Amino acid sequence: MADGLNFERVVAHYYEPLYQFAFSLTRAEADACDLTQQTFYVWATKGHQLRDPAKVKTWLFTTLHRQFLESRRRLTRFPHHELEAVSNELPVISPKTALQLDSAQVLQSLARVDEVYQAPVALFYLEECSYKEIAEMLDVPMGTVKSRISRGIAQLQTLLANDISAAGRGQKTKL
Numbered sequence: 001m002a003d004g005l006n007f008e009r010v011v012a013h014y015y016e017p018l019y020q021f022a023f024s025l026t027r028a029e030a031d032a033c034d035l036t037q038q039t040f041y042v043w044a045t046k047g048h049q050l051r052d053p054a055k056v057k058t059w060l061f062t063t064l065h066r067q068f069l070e071s072r073r074r075l076t077r078f079p080h081h082e083l084e085a086v087s088n089e090l091p092v093i094s095p096k097t098a099l100q101l102d103s104a105q106v107l108q109s110l111a112r113v114d115e116v117y118q119a120p121v122a123l124f125y126l127e128e129c130s131y132k133e134i135a136e137m138l139d140v141p142m143g144t145v146k147s148r149i150s151r152g153i154a155q156l157q158t159l160l161a162n163d164i165s166a167a168g169r170g171q172k173t174k175l
């Protein structure tokens with residue numbers, strides 16, 4: 001802590017105004033409590049860096065506001081959705097189906113993926129190469145590697161889903 005600042009006294013003195021500020025930002029009791037608690041956690045870990053004890057109030061309110069902005073950015077980047085609302089965006093292969101796959105079947109399906117996507121997918125998932133390494137090996141930009149892996153995986157998922165649904169209907173799969 002900064003000289004002369006006792007953690008318990010700081011919490012006792014600033015908890016209520018910080019909570020009220022957090023509540024005015026979030027308009028939700030639980031979120032305001034979380035923000036206030038996070039602010040005091042940051043104070044406990046970094047408060048010793050404050051050189052002027054007279055600025056503790058400013059430091060706490062600034063920290064709380066930054067925590068609030070960061071939580072909003074995170075919520076924007078990683079929004080929470082109800083599963084039913086985004087069911088059409090989920091992978092076509094269910095976890096139960098994935099358990100039915102064996103590596104030979106996946107490798108055979110990978111051989112049927114467009115040739116331009118095979119190498120990046122195999123290097124990334126089977127050889128555990130980084131995007132940068134793959135870009136150097138294939139002499140293509142890193143963005144191209146990322147898009148080829150993404151498109152290759154999408155094709156592979158479709159092929160595997162088709163194979164499994166064909167097998168489920170009692171037809172012979174094209175492996």
